[in-house]
Amino acid sequence: MSGLATGDADAATAFTRRFQARVYGLVLTIVRDEGTAEDVAQETFVRAWRHAGTYDPRRGRVATWLLTIARNLAIDVIRGKKAEPLDPELVAATLQRASAAGGPADQAAPPDERERVRAAIAELPDEQRRALFLAAYLGRTAQEIGELEGIPLGTAKTRIRTAMLKLRDSLETKNEV
Amino acid sequence: MRCEETKDLAAEIALGIADGEERAEALRHLSTCGECRRVVEQLSGVADELLVLAPVQEPPAGFESRVVDAMGLRKRPRRRLPGWLSPRWLAPRVGPALATAAVTAAVLIAVFNDDRQTADRYRETLATANGQYFLAEPLADASGARSGVAFGYEGTPSWLLLTVDPAHRGDVETGELVTRGGRTIPLRSFALDPRGSWGGTIPVKLSKVASIRLLGERPGEVLQASLR
Numbered sequence: 459m460s461g462l463a464t465g466d467a468d469a470a471t472a473f474t475r476r477f478q479a480r481v482y483g484l485v486l487t488i489v490r491d492e493g494t495a496e497d498v499a500q501e502t503f504v505r506a507w508r509h510a511g512t513y514d515p516r517r518g519r520v521a522t523w524l525l526t527i528a529r530n531l532a533i534d535v536i537r538g539k540k541a542e543p544l545d546p547e548l549v550a551a552t553l554q555r556a557s558a559a560g561g562p563a564d565q566a567a568p569p570d571e572r573e574r575v576r577a578a579i580a581e582l583p584d585e586q587r588r589a590l591f592l593a594a595y596l597g598r599t600a601q602e603i604g605e606l607e608g609i610p611l612g613t614a615k616t617r618i619r620t621a622m623l624k625l626r627d628s629l630e631t632k633n634e635v
Numbered sequence: 636m637r638c639e640e641t642k643d644l645a646a647e648i649a650l651g652i653a654d655g656e657e658r659a660e661a662l663r664h665l666s667t668c669g670e671c672r673r674v675v676e677q678l679s680g681v682a683d684e685l686l687v688l689a690p691v692q693e694p695p696a697g698f699e700s701r702v703v704d705a706m707g708l709r710k711r712p713r714r715r716l717p718g719w720l721s722p723r724w725l726a727p728r729v730g731p732a733l734a735t736a737a738v739t740a741a742v743l744i745a746v747f748n749d750d751r752q753t754a755d756r757y758r759e760t761l762a763t764a765n766g767q768y769f770l771a772e773p774l775a776d777a778s779g780a781r782s783g784v785a786f787g788y789e790g791t792p793s794w795l796l797l798t799v800d801p802a803h804r805g806d807v808e809t810g811e812l813v814t815r816g817g818r819t820i821p822l823r824s825f826a827l828d829p830r831g832s833w834g835g836t837i838p839v840k841l842s843k844v845a846s847i848r849l850l851g852e853r854p855g856e857v858l859q860a861s862l863r
Contacts, residue, residue, distance in 0.1 A: 467708040474699040482698070484689035493816050496694055501838055503702045508791065522683040529686060530651070531838065535820065575684050593650045594685040600647060601654075615647070622646035626681045 474503050477521060481528045488532035488595055498535055502528040533597035578628040586621035593618050636660040641671045649678035705840065707791050766790030770841070772860040774849065776803065783831070785860035789841040795822075796834040799849065803858060804831045806851040812837060815845045825849075 481502050486495040505527050506513075513523055579587060585607070592598040592606065604614035636644075641664045647653040648661055665672045761767065767789040774783035774797065783799040799807055810825035810833070824835050837844070841862070849858040 467703055470703050470706055470708055471699050474702045478698055478702075479691045479693045480689070482694040483692035484686060486692060487689050492695075494818055496698065497814070497816075497818075497839060497843065499694055499698070500702050500705055504705050504791065507706050522686060525686040525689070526683060534823075534838070535818070571684075572687050575687055579685075579688070590685070593647070593652050594682055595689070597652060599652045599654060615643070618650070618652075619643065619646040622649065622678050622681055625685075626677055629681060629684065 470503075470507060473506075477524055478503075480521065481524060484525055485528050485532045488529065489535055494535060495532075498531050499528065501531055505531070529595070529597075537597070574629065578625050581628060582621050582624060586617045586624070589614060589617035590621040590625070636664045638664070638668060638671055641665065641668070642674055645671065645675045645678050648675055649682045651682075705791070761790070767842070770862065772862055774799065774847070774858045774860045776858055782858050785847050785862075787841045787844075787862065792836040793839070793841040794834065794836045795841075795847065796832065797827075797847065797849070799827060799831040799858065801831060807849045807858060808851055810847065810849045812839065812844050813846045813848060814839060814843050816843070 478499065482495060482499040485498045485502070486492065489495050489498060502524065506524055513520065579590070582590065588607070589603050592603050593600075598606065600614040600618060601611055603609075603618070604611045607614065609617075641661045644653055644657055644661050648658060653661065665675060761769075769789075770787045772785050772787075773781045774785055776782045781800075782803045783797065786796040786798075788794050797810070804827055807827060810822035812820040812822065814820065820838060822833075822835065822837070825833055827833050844862050846862060847860045851857065
């Protein structure tokens with residue numbers, strides 16, 4: 459990371475190689491188009507390089523910092539394209555399958571961490587899980603989730619809030635075990 | 636906004652989906668309330684952890700090279716010349732032609748010295764921030780009439796400066812980029828200043844932009860610059 463901040467080409471290559479599969483996988487999940495995903499993933503690394511000096515390790519790991527940049531850029535793109543709504547079930551199923559399968563190139567998040575998060579999410583009721591994925595991965599607001607799911611705004615907000623609080627408690631418990 | 640309302644909104648703030656007005660009110664409260672700030676921080680950690688579930692997939696071959704190129708960090712390796720292009724082979728064959736060309740070049744350099752200085756200044760300017768090129772293209776209205784100018788810079792970051800002629804300033808509301816792949820990217824910060832200009836960084840390389848479109852409220856109120 460420090461090499462990235464100083465503009466070292468070898469450090470930038472190593473950094474990109476380490477995280478590219480995770481960044482590209484996340485972006486492709488969101489934008490659903492390989493060409494666009496490559497553009498967005500590339501821009502993610504360029505932004506990370508440009509702002510490497512502002513990365514604060516106390517606020518989280520490099521991987522989550524990078525994935526957050528990728529997620530926000532990808533959401534900007536799909537919002538700009540006014541992409542058609544995704545089937546929430548499909549999103550949830552894709553992510554659950556992916557997390558269960560893991561991946562040989564995943565160096566950014568160890569399998570036990572993915573399994574811990576996957577297990578915590580599996581405990582959520584289906585409707586809360588869908589709301590959570592739509593918000594976390596597709597940047598859908600409570601209003602949009604309400605429209606997609608055919609439920610009142612208040613119900614959508616409750617599903618998001620309840621899911622996040624349960625997940626927090628569940629992950630805290632698992633951390634303590 | 637009070638603690639109860641802020642905590643109700645904490646999950647949406649952590650996920651980055653709270654609407655602007657509510658979010659602004661909540662942030663004002665968070666600046667003075669440590670307890671609510673702690674809840675938002677916890678939930679932000681949860682939102683981050685959710686991202687690790689995304690599928691892992693390798694991008695197309697050569698991705699990291701393209702990233703490093705986009706960062707402007709790559710030192711281009713010197714190409715080795717094939718044997719038949721070696722000086723020993725070439726000297727007797729093209730020497731006379733080169734001598735003639737050198738004389739011609741000397742004359743041209745003298746004549747176009749100003750151009751060379753301009754080119755040198757251009758290269759030095761680009762080198763300051765690893766830029767690749769500047770461009771300027773006319774913005775045209777639906778009839779093709781020139782209505783302004785789009786200035787662009789390919790570098791890190793790439794950016795645009797758009798100027799719109801007075802006759803069209805009232806028509807333009809939003810701006811967008813159309814990439815060579817057909818993707819449309821809104822210029823979120825676009826707003827003409829009173830002198831009809833807007834400038835800002837763009838989220839893609841300028842070389843990937845096929846056109847810049849400025850749109851009005853009604854169909855047909857479009858100014859467009861096509862980039863070569």
